[in-house]
Amino acid sequence: MTANIFVMNPTAAGGNEQAAVPEALDGLRGKVVGFIDNSKPNFDHLIAEMAEILESRYAARSIVRRKRLASIPAEDQVFAELVQECDLVITGSGD
Amino acid sequence: MANESMRVLDPIGVPSVRPQQLRKVLSGLEGKVIGFIDNGKPNFHYLVDDLEELLMQKYGVSSVVRHRKRGSVPVGDAAIKSMVDQCDAIITGSGD
Amino acid sequence: MAIEVCSTAFSGLGRSQAKALGYPDLPLAVVRHPFGSLSRAEIRWEAEECMGKIAAFAKQARNDRARPPGGGTDAVRLIAVADDAESVNLLFRERQWTDGLPIVPPTRERVEHMLSRSGYMPNEFIARVAPAFGEATAESIAVNAVMAGCDAEYLPVLIAAVEAISAPEFNLQGIQTTTNPSAVWLLVNGPIVSRLGMNSGINCLGQGNWANATLGRALHLVMQNIGGAIGGEMDRATMGQPGKYLFCCAENEAENPWQPVHVERGFSANDSVVTVIGAEGSLNLNTHSKDALEILRIFAETLVRPSGNDYFLCGEPWLIISPETANILSGEGLAKGDVKRSLWEQSKLPARRLTDVDLNLTRIRRIAELGEVTQDTMLPIATAAGSIGIVVCGGPGTHSMYIPSFGNTRSVSRKVRLNAYQTEP
Amino acid sequence: MVEAAKREVPALAICSTAFATLGKSQAKALGHAELPIAIVPHPFGIRDREELREIAAKTVDDIAKLLCESGDVEAFGKDSATFSAGRRAEQITVPSDFDDFNRLLMERHWGDGFPAIAPTPERVTKMLAHTSRAPDEIVARIAPGYGEATVERIAINAVMAGCRPEYLPVLLAAAEAVADPDFNLQGIQSTTNPGTVFLILNGPIARKLGVNSGNNCLGQGNWANATLGRGLRLILQNIGGALPGEMDRATQGQPGKYSFCCAENEEANPWEPLHVERGFSANDSTVTVVPPLGTWNINTHAKDVSDLLRVMADVMAFPAGSDYVYGGGAPWLVLSAEHAFILKREGLSKRDVKQRLWELSKLSAKRLSEKDFARTQNGRRAELGEITRESMLPISPRPECIGIIVAGGPGTHTVYMPGSGYTKSAITRKIV
Structure with a gap:
């Protein structure tokens, strides 16, 4: 029989409070939707198509902000503006 | 606890060849043929040029035979055999 | 409200990071990867699909309000395991807490010993490590140092390195989550190099030196365990590179005809300094x-x-x-x-x-x-x-x-904080 | 030197100081510690003609003396470490405390710097159960020390690396592969280049052992990849005797010297997998050894075949590489599935890709430095004939020498691994 030893967990307490996602919207009609473009190839096209669908089919309005680089976070200011103006923000990752 | 020991197997590999006394010596350099295996590194051929001259001048070596090696690739058996047949002693080089 | 659009290859990253940051319910709309090579017609089709999902998210009432608070990993600090190498390694590998190589079991005694001479308090906050932004304390860093096989004397170097990788200009988030094969090269300067017996000479980036090997490894374990970057999840590296096990050496100051890196960067020659570099x-x-x-x-x-x-x-x-x-x-x-x-x-x-x-x-x-x-x-x-x-x-x-x-990164140097005990000749 | 001495001719080596340790250690490892070495200052490559003359004048007397005097025969046979007591490994007593055991490894230079699992007879026996080969069978002799890699010694090092018992057959095949003369392990292990050995697994065994062929397959996190790569490194160092600073002369080395192993992503590969390309059946399991000098990430979002090939070839052709100077046979590309897909979509076979890359990656001899050009003329004359500054140098003797596998997860990355220049070919062996 082998005795037990106690070992310590090497991961960290996230320290990140579990936050609730803000309440869902009651649909898209009349809402302002913001996009953050991650500058990856074709993502601009995807956004353009989605914006067009949003406007023509869901009667929403869209705003697009472009991140300079895919792999660095969007500037705080870009976020602040979008949050101010929009009911829904859509971000992207991947390529 | 700290003084307890266990048995483990030695991980080190050793060649199976038992050492043989391979070192052979010459009675002197007078009239001998010396072979150089040039490792192809920069300047080694100059060093061989100078050594050739000095060995002949100072020690009466009769001639020097050279084989130039290709980079880090081992010298082929045929080349070694040909050098061994021609020379009384062989000098190799490594490093640059 | 926010929704993230991810290509399939990145949905694991999106989900894991949202969860780690405390937003397990953040909606993700997934599109086909790689959309970079799709034609315009295909993109239109993906956009249609994706908008449908987004519209549904926008309407959906959240039905999972009763989620228990707190993540899973921090609930247990001590784990009981059979006292043999196989069981310990199996446990750590199953939980994805290792790089795949055998570890030294981080028992409380070993961790305390690791901290004992460092001059750091166990709960001293050092940094948050991206992409999960887990909290690195002196103790959680010490746990990973023990696992890697570090000597107690190495800990202050590792702590300085964790501070350095967490500096914003280093962009650890980018380095850890990219598809690029980016590793963190840990370069050490100053008197600590000879004190720890680090290798700055022959084969300094290769195997054979305990300080180089275990310090470099410990830093990558911190990045994986505290930073939460696990291959195939938040770590999206296409192939990665062997430097992701470790990438560490010291500068050969004795044979350097110029100023060493730390002096060039404004430290004194007598300071011991770590520099971290995002290396591809x-x-x-x-x-x-x-x-x-x-x-x-x-x-x-x-x-x-x-x-x-x-x-x-x-x-x-x-x-x-x-x-x-x-x-x-x-x-x-x-x-x-x-x-x-x-x-x-x-x-x-x-x-x-x-x-x-x-x-x-x-x-x-x-x-x-x-x-x-x-x-x-x-x-x-x-x-x-x-x-x-x-x-x-x-x-x-x-x-x-x-x-x-890696491009979107700038190297960062930090002085190693040594207490009087460690600077004694 | 040893080769000449074996033929009963007086032999002597001239070593620069930096290589004197290699020379001595290797002669000793081969059981000929008595063979003489004349030492010249390192690096002599940068000396001018006058300085060389002085070095020659100082060395000539040493040479004369060493060739004619029998020297310190006492030294011969003193060190029992150079003797083989038999083919089975000896049992030794070590502390059972984990930390003390690891300290001992450090002191004896028996490892790579990481904690190791103690190779107890029980663990080694358990591992040996995974092969039908006898423990004392010699699988290979590992350069530069030419230590006997018996089945048992390979198992011992595998245990230390942390391998599971069922990984043993992979390392047996890998040890055979690295010892193939065309691989030139002596060159890889003792060079100043950052040479190492990259293991590629193919066939059913990769899945069976859970070897990572996808996301981050060259990075950390997978038990099989990590310990198989490390297991081979311990074999190379402990059995081959390539201790850094002694016989291992790497100027800086590279992180791939700790562990460098993955499986081919056969599912994502649009072509035949590597082992099938090399004449094995798809159901065979194989290991392939490759000698990379490093890893270079080819990151391109190109979606067009000619763009993609042009960029890859442009990356391969650079004037500070060993491939062009020595004309070796193992530059290697690990393609992402996305890049492979683009190439295949346009109808290119793997062979076509190699042919196109080989043509496009020719390097103008003008771009080499004077000294490297002179080496190239010497090193590749037999292959290319007379080389002038106008010559266009191919990266390898033939297009087929360029190695290609498909591995990794999603992403627009291909990893280029330049070859060590003096390996004739990567080597594949069946795992049995």
Whole structure:
């Protein structure tokens, strides 16, 4: 029989409070939707198509902000503006 | 606890060849043929040029035979055999 | 409200990071990967699909309000396991807490011993480590140091390294989550190098030295365990590189004809300093040239590659110069700054060597720095000559090394905090 | 030197100081510690003609003396470490405390710097159960020390690396592969280049052992990849005797010297997998050894075949590489599935890709430095004939020498691994 030893967990307490996602919207009609473009190839096209669908089919309005680089976070200011103006923000990752 | 020991197997590999006394010596350099295996590194051929001259001048070596090696690739058996047949002693080089 | 659009390949990253940051319910709309190679018609189709999902998310009432608070990993600090190497390693591997190599079991005794001489309090906060932004305390770093096999004396070096990787300009989030093969190269300078017996000479980036091996490894374990970057989940590396196990050496200050890196960066020669560099790989620069100008030309031509993030994003390339070659350059009267300037000038890449797609990306990313980029633009490898890093490492030999950078990263140096006990001669 | 001495001719080596340790250690490892070495200052490559003359004048007397005097025969046979007591490994007593055991490894230079699992007879026996080969069978002799890699010694090092018992057959095949003369392990292990050995697994065994062929397959996190790569490194160092600073002369080395192993992503590969290309059946399991000098990330979002090939070839051609100077046979590309897909979509076979890359990656001899050009003329004359500054140098003797596998997860990355220049070919062996 082998005795037990106690070992310590090497991961960290996230320290990140579990936050609730803000309440869902009651649909898209009349809402302002913001996009953050991650500058990856074709993502601009995807956004353009989605914006067009949003406007023509869901009667929403869209705003697009472009991140300079895919792999660095969007500037705080870009976020602040979008949050101010929009009911829904859509971000992207991947390529 | 700290003084307890266990048995483990030695991980080190050793060649199976038992050492043989391979070192052979010459009675002197007078009239001998010396072979150089040039490792192809920069300047080694100059060093061989100078050594050739000095060995002949100072020690009466009769001639020097050279084989130039290709980079880090081992010298082929045929080349070694040909050098061994021609020379009384062989000098190799490594490093640059 | 926020929704994230991810390509399939990144949905694991999106979900894991949202969860780690405390937003397990953040909606993700997933599109086909790689959408970069889809045609316009296919993109339209993906957009239709994706909008449908987004519209549904927008309406959906959250039905999972009763989620228990707190994540899972921090609930248990001590775990009981059978006291044999196989059981411990199996447990840690199952939980994805290792790099795949055997670890030293981080028992409370070992962790306490690791901390005992460091001068750090166990609960001392050091940094948050991306991408999960887990909290690195002296103790949680010490746990990973024990696992890696570090000696207690190494801990202050590791803690300084964790501070360094967490500096915003290092962009650890990018380094840890990219598809690029980016590792963290840990470079150590100052008196601590000889005190810990680190290798700065022959084979300094290779195996065989305990301090190099275990310090480099411990830093990557911290990045994985505290930073939460697990391969295939938040770590999206396409193939990665062996440097992701560890990438660590010291500068060969004794044979460096120039200022060592830490002095160049404003520290005193007597300070012990770590520098972290986001490295994409390592490329052997082998030339037997003994002529300074020719060496610089050969080096510069080797930097010029039409596929590197240094050019796409304007990076911070590093060169490890062998002592032999550094002495040839210095012998011709070249200061380190001269070498940097010459390399910077000679390594400008004609933009036409990039493919159209890559040139377009470069145009977007470097417009603020370079203005309009055309086929005729000569792209510098870095914003300024001074951004090229130069360090002298290694033993005899004509080999230098190019360490391309991840691009969106700047190296960071931090002084190692040593207490009186550790600085005793 | 040893080769000449074996033929009963007086032999002597001239070593520069930096290589004197290699020379001595290797002669000793081969059981000929008595063979004489004349030492010249390192590096002599940078000396001018006058300085060389002085070095020659100082050395000539040593040479004369060493060739004619019998020297310190006492030294011969003193060190029992150079003797083989037999083919089975000896049992030794070590502390059972984990930390003390690891300290001992450090002191004896029996490892790579990481904690190791103690190779107890029980663990080694358990591992040996996974092969039908006898423990004392010699699988290979590992350069530069030419230590006997018996089945048992390979198992011992595998245990230390942390391998599971069922990984043993992979390392047996890998040890055979690295010892193939065309691989030139002596060159890889003792060079100043950052040479190492990259292991590629193919066939059913990769899945069976859970070897990572996808996301981050060259990075950390997978038990099989990590310990198989490390297991081979311990074999190379402990059995081959390539201790850094002694016989291992790497100027800086590279992180791939700790562990460098993955499986081919056969599912994502649009072509035939590597082992099938090399004449094995798809159901065979194989290991392939490759000698990379580093890793270079080819990151391109190109979606067009000619763009993609042009960029890859442009990356391969650079004037500070060993491939062009020595004309070796193992430059290697690990393609992402996305890049492979683009190439295949346009109808290119793997062979076509190699042919196109080989043509496009020719390097103008003008770009080499004077000294490297002179080496190239010497090193590749037999292959290419007379080389002038106008010559266009191919990266390898033939297009087929360029190695290609498909591995990794999603992403627009291909990893280029330049070859060590003096390996004739990567080597594949069946795992049985």
